[in-house]
Amino acid sequence: MQHLIYLVPLMAIIGLIYTLIKFRWVVKQDAGTPRMKEISNHIAEGAMAFLKAEWKILAYFVVIVAILLGVLANANPHSHWMISVSFVIGAVLSAVAGYIGMRAATFANVRTANAARSSLRKALNVSFGGGAVMGVGVAGLAVLGLGGLYILLKHFFAPDADLNSSEMLTTIEVLTGFSLGAESIALFARVGGGIYTKAADVGADLVGKVEKGIPEDDPRNPATIADNVGDNVGDVAGMGADLFGSYVATVLATIVLGQQINVADGADFLGGYSPIVLPMLIAGIGILFSIIGTFFVKISENAGISTHTVQKALNMGNWGSIILTALASAGLVYWILPEQMELRGFVFTKTGVLGAIVVGLAVGALMTIITEYYTAMDKRPVNSIIKKSSTGHATNVIGGLAVGMESTFLPILVLAAGIVASYKCAGLYGVSIAAAAMMATTAMQLAIDAFGPIADNAGGIAEMSELPKEVREKTDVLDAVGNTTAATGKGFAIASAALTALALFAAFVGVAGIKGIDIYKANVLASLFLGAMIPFIFSALAIRAVGEAAMAMVEEVRRQFRTIPGIMEGTATPEYDKCVAISTEASLKKMVVPGAIAIVSPIIIGFLPGFGAEALGGFLAGATVSGVLLGMFQNNSGGAWDNAKKSFEKGVEINGEMFHKKSDPHKASVTGDTVGDPFKDTSGPSMNILIKLMSIVSLVIAPTLAQVEGNVAKQPTPVKQEVTKNAVTATGRIAAHFSSVSK
Numbered sequence: 001m002q003h004l005i006y007l008v009p010l011m012a013i014i015g016l017i018y019t020l021i022k023f024r025w026v027v028k029q030d031a032g033t034p035r036m037k038e039i040s041n042h043i044a045e046g047a048m049a050f051l052k053a054e055w056k057i058l059a060y061f062v063v064i065v066a067i068l069l070g071v072l073a074n075a076n077p078h079s080h081w082m083i084s085v086s087f088v089i090g091a092v093l094s095a096v097a098g099y100i101g102m103r104a105a106t107f108a109n110v111r112t113a114n115a116a117r118s119s120l121r122k123a124l125n126v127s128f129g130g131g132a133v134m135g136v137g138v139a140g141l142a143v144l145g146l147g148g149l150y151i152l153l154k155h156f157f158a159p160d161a162d163l164n165s166s167e168m169l170t171t172i173e174v175l176t177g178f179s180l181g182a183e184s185i186a187l188f189a190r191v192g193g194g195i196y197t198k199a200a201d202v203g204a205d206l207v208g209k210v211e212k213g214i215p216e217d218d219p220r221n222p223a224t225i226a227d228n229v230g231d232n233v234g235d236v237a238g239m240g241a242d243l244f245g246s247y248v249a250t251v252l253a254t255i256v257l258g259q260q261i262n263v264a265d266g267a268d269f270l271g272g273y274s275p276i277v278l279p280m281l282i283a284g285i286g287i288l289f290s291i292i293g294t295f296f297v298k299i300s301e302n303a304g305i306s307t308h309t310v311q312k313a314l315n316m317g318n319w320g321s322i323i324l325t326a327l328a329s330a331g332l333v334y335w336i337l338p339e340q341m342e343l344r345g346f347v348f349t350k351t352g353v354l355g356a357i358v359v360g361l362a363v364g365a366l367m368t369i370i371t372e373y374y375t376a377m378d379k380r381p382v383n384s385i386i387k388k389s390s391t392g393h394a395t396n397v398i399g400g401l402a403v404g405m406e407s408t409f410l411p412i413l414v415l416a417a418g419i420v421a422s423y424k425c426a427g428l429y430g431v432s433i434a435a436a437a438m439m440a441t442t443a444m445q446l447a448i449d450a451f452g453p454i455a456d457n458a459g460g461i462a463e464m465s466e467l468p469k470e471v472r473e474k475t476d477v478l479d480a481v482g483n484t485t486a487a488t489g490k491g492f493a494i495a496s497a498a499l500t501a502l503a504l505f506a507a508f509v510g511v512a513g514i515k516g517i518d519i520y521k522a523n524v525l526a527s528l529f530l531g532a533m534i535p536f537i538f539s540a541l542a543i544r545a546v547g548e549a550a551m552a553m554v555e556e557v558r559r560q561f562r563t564i565p566g567i568m569e570g571t572a573t574p575e576y577d578k579c580v581a582i583s584t585e586a587s588l589k590k591m592v593v594p595g596a597i598a599i600v601s602p603i604i605i606g607f608l609p610g611f612g613a614e615a616l617g618g619f620l621a622g623a624t625v626s627g628v629l630l631g632m633f634q635n636n637s638g639g640a641w642d643n644a645k646k647s648f649e650k651g652v653e654i655n656g657e658m659f660h661k662k663s664d665p666h667k668a669s670v671t672g673d674t675v676g677d678p679f680k681d682t683s684g685p686s687m688n689i690l691i692k693l694m695s696i697v698s699l700v701i702a703p704t705l706a707q708v709e710g711n712v713a714k715q716p717t718p719v720k721q722e723v724t725k726n727a728v729t730a731t732g733r734i735a736a737h738f739s740s741v742s743k
Helices: 002-027 034-074 082-115 120-157 166-212 222-259 274-294 307-336 350-375 380-389 393-406 409-464 471-513 523-565 576-590 590-606 613-650 664-683 685-711 721-742
Strands: 340-345 344-350 650-654 657-659
Touching: 002 082, 002 274, 002 380, 002 721, 034 082, 034 222, 034 409, 034 471, 034 576, 034 685, 082 166, 082 222, 082 307, 082 409, 082 471, 082 590, 120 166, 120 222, 120 274, 120 307, 120 393, 120 409, 120 471, 120 576, 166 222, 166 344, 166 523, 166 576, 166 590, 166 685, 222 274, 222 409, 222 471, 222 576, 222 650, 222 664, 222 685, 307 471, 344 350, 350 380, 350 409, 350 471, 350 576, 350 613, 380 613, 380 650, 380 664, 393 523, 393 613, 393 664, 409 613, 471 613, 471 664, 471 685, 523 576, 523 590, 523 664, 523 685, 576 590, 576 650, 576 721, 590 721, 613 650, 613 664, 613 685, 657 721, 664 685
Parallel strands: none
Antiparallel strands: 340 344, 650 657
């Protein structure tokens, strides 16, 4: 049974083998006409050029931070210089995760467009197949990296040590470097890719659709290639790195708290390690059942061309993988966990852990349903924006902002209930294992999420290749569903980030050696407000970057229409490369400061004289709350605006009158969609990375803070001490406290 941990990398390898098989299947599909292949090659080359330029900049960052981590480790008795190696591995695998997604998407986009010439069924198979390559590949890399590195570090530092030894503390401290590397690259990739894609998208829409009245992705629009490249570097490569980092951070938080759990003597046949091994095993089986879930995503050859048909097929795959993972997790919990455990005075059972897992899956499912309601076509929120578009641009924007703000209400209620319920089930470990359960089917969630940008690109290739109208009709159906799944995926990520941040926060408090966070203290309260400000200034920088790059893009597109004769007539080829260069330069320059804020701000608060570990705890609390709310607001309002615009493209009825493309209400909806673009694809989805990255940075520096402040990090009671004795002691302290209060 001691070798059970080796199943984790084995399941990851199975996932990577599936990824390779699926990728080969996608590549074998027909890529269509020479014109389609030419356009697809332009998109792939532009995306690869951006990634190479981004990697060059990030390479300097990785080297500098690795050196600093090594220096910091020498001053920390519970760390080791190998944390630098762990950081580099996490950063490299995060970049590879984004690359896998981008390669899959740039192969699948043109093949989806060609498949749409035959049927919606074939187009869905190819687009979702490309998404499955990314989803399973990213999850496989994350589980292989984290599980494999844990095995190597444990054999290196603590081959025979018990769970509470200093060697085991060093193992987990070094492992945090892996998550830090993954989340750091994820933030830069998401912000940089988001700036790139939205600068091109906004510029293309404002000049092409609004000023010139030409269709989306029209080959006469100079920004259309940059727009399609942006779908890959932002919505695919950035998203791949994002989910890779989120996956790793969630499992790591559970491992850190699992190390602090006390189990009754002889009750755990894994020698006390079962709470650490459990989240990694759940992640592994999540990959296997996500693979099975991909076979549920299918529609019949005679299925109607509608968003409902496609959404139903994707839901079958999603729910199938969730249910199977839940059943397998129940078996794991009862198989490997002891009957009773204790963490910081809270006694819980394996039944409680199972309850927390169920809570996590329920929270994830409810978040998906709620986000789909607020962003999907033909639902009340999107219809309200459509109706407001009939009275102009301003009312459309007002309607979208209202929908976004309203959309935070139900998710926060669900999230709050989930936190309380999972804590009651298994304390802080319950909160962390609930987040791990939510992220268990990341492979399926990411596959569904990634299929959207592939379908969007397929529509662009169909338009630029001048394929028949019915082809674009099929790709538009896939794209509309993709907008909804993208929004639900981001809502899901935000919810998991909140639970993960709470678990990381709890781990930070224990490692930093502080007894609690007292908001009556001036420095703590000040830090609370400072932390709440960070997501807003981060969003401001990201949105401003999109706005400035979009202005340059608009001017360039206008210049080409004005100075190159024959573009509108289709007799001259636009200078696509000029627009690609604008997006690339802007994104690489503007991504640095927002990313640096997330990494540097916790270090400043932690080591600033008069602040320290407790103030840093308040800082993290403020950033988490405002980041979650702001992320939900931006993601949902942007998704609703986008689908309101797409509703006009198929025709909508307002007060008994039909409106289509090029109508005044449609132009108003384009404005709303333009406002929402940086919300949903740049700053909004970055919120979950931001709050987790700040928590991980804080966790990494926590031992040093404890040493500087003279705190002794709180360790769990020895393994051989009985759990029941801990419970009695904790109960006695609580009773004594209330007795003194009553007196």
